[in-house]
Amino acid sequence: MKLIYQGKTKDVYRLDNENVVLKFKDDVTGEDGVFDPGANTVGLTIEGVGKTGLRMTEFFFQKLKEAGIPTHFVEADLDEVTMTVKDAAMFGNGLEVICRYRAVGSFYRRFGAYCEEGQPLDGFVEVTLKDDERQDPPISGDGLAQLNIMSKDSYQAIKQLTRTISDIVKLELANKGLELYDIKLEFGRDQRTDDIMLIDEISGGNMRVYKNDKYVTPLELEQLLLGKMN
Incomplete structure (x- = not known):
């Protein structure tokens, strides 16, 4: 895998195929040590929150798949705390x-x-x-x-x-x-x-x-x- 982006809460790697891998971190956004999902900075680190986020994401993406809603989800690996996804083009x-x-x-x-x-x-x-x-x-x-x-x-x-x-x-x-x-x-x-x-x-x-x-x-x-x- 090749590292292509380091984000606040996830790092992004490219695979040899057309998919990418998201590595979930234990960092969350916030300010002054207080969690805020809308913040622009990493506010604190919570041990285990990366795996928690991946587990919930897998659960909800499966629900959306059942509802016929398109997502980039391919598969999750809870042991490695990673998620394989389809490559996406951003808006702007x-x-x-x-x-x-x-x-x-x-x-x-x-x-x-x-x-x-x-x-x-x-x-x-x-x-x-x-x-x-x-x-x-x-x-x-x-x-x-x-x-x-x-x-x-x-x-x-x-x-x-x-x-x-x-x-x-x-x-x-x-x-x-x-x-x-x-x-x-x-x-x-x-x-x-x-x-x-x-x-x-x-x-x-x-x-x-x-x-x-x-x-x-x-x-x-x-x-x-x-x-x-x-």
């Missing part, structure tokens, strides 16, 4: 798509004059550009089209996919007495077919989840959802 330099069910985090910091913290939201979808230097600026569908990052049709397709995927995750969590406040997703195009597909991961590291109004950490979330590993 990468986008993050957030689906919000509660007014928390950056949403509340920006729009707190118009809402109460924790106020319910109806699956509000927003897109930000992956740009650490500019603090991941939000962008509209019109903006994405005018900057030639994606077409308006692609934006609508991703918006609908985001709602569908997020609702599936929300329901799975609700079945365990857990409430999804928000979730961050990423999309790309399959290099072989040009189809839009979900990429990256679905884990406690990119969502906020609460149980009885108390925040659930990524490690706790995996155990509550899937049970303890053997």
